[in-house]
Amino acid sequence: MGVPVVGCLCDVCQSTNPKNKRTRCSVIFGLPEGNLLIDTPPDLRTQLLANGIGVIHAVAFTHSHADHLFGLDDVRLFQFYLGHEVPIYCEPNVDAKIRKVYDYAFSTESQTHVGSRPALDMREIGLDRFDVLGAAVTPIRLQHGPRFEVLGFRVGNIAYCTDVNHIPEESWSKLEGLDVLVLDALRPESHATHFSVEEAVEVAQKLGAKQTYLTHISDRLEHERTNAWLPDGIELAYDGLELPLS
Known part of the structure; x- marks a missing residue:
């Protein structure tokens, strides 16, 4: 839910300590050729701005639950910086959920304008090591x-x-x-x-x-x-x- 939790009056939710203010989980690995984002939580835009992260070069997913997926639309901006689709690394079940939840990103209809939908390059991973950035x-x-x-x-x-x-x-x-x-x-x-x-x-x-x-x-x-x-x-x-x- 993130902390503070909406409607909660406990001492942690009311705390003024900034380390008790918690957005939904994600992490960025700064790799030799760019930033690899792990998961796209609903707080993604806020997190990127708060931490001075300029560009995401690729995304990998741990799983498809809403608190780890529902900020995916925020990556649509990065196709303009990269000049190509944003690489998305995930397991087949996560790929299927993304295609269901964000079906507009995979529409075959012509776009009304460039960037009207996320440009995603879906790349399947399993348990084998893979190279990125x-x-x-x-x-x-x-x-x-x-x-x-x-x-x-x-x-x-x-x-x-x-x-x-x-x-x-x-x-x-x-x-x-x-x-x-x-x-x-x-x-x-x-x-x-x-x-x-x-x-x-x-x-x-x-x-x-x-x-x-x-x-x-x-x-x-x-x-x-x-x-x-x-x-x-x-x-x-x-x-x-x-x-x-x-």
Whole structure:
């Protein structure tokens, strides 16, 4: 829902600490040949402006839920900067959802004007490593609840794993030797489709990344209080967080 949550009067939603102001999850990898955006949340335009991001050169999707997809129309601007369609990397089920939700982007009718619909270059990915913008990206299979599969992504020694409550056995090896792990931790209590804080800490300690940041966090987690009791090397992420890409 983002924080503050509409209509909520809890202390986190009423907080003046900017690190308790949370838009919906996304991340950008600054790669040798441009910016790779992971997911297009409904807050995308606001996020790009707030963080001084000029151009998106390609997009990859973890999955097709609304809070990770429904800002896709905002990428229509970048076709003008790039001079070509925006490359979109996703699994077939995400491709199908995009074509359904944004059917106008794939219309065969002539446009009334250039840019009247997003220009998207759909590129299928699976679990094999793929190259984009001068870098190798490794997809990681994750479970977002018992019946829904999503992807995490690793670039160099940073891995981004949002919307997960189970890591399949075959995926652990792709998460070894990390400098930074960004991991889902929705709230203190267990959840059907997300790691709790305790579960995320257990995963982080098992993987042994040098630093772990918890993301997709709800208004149940006040930034300073939560960080005060998290183990060393684990803390809450926040909007605008920048990390060196190794």
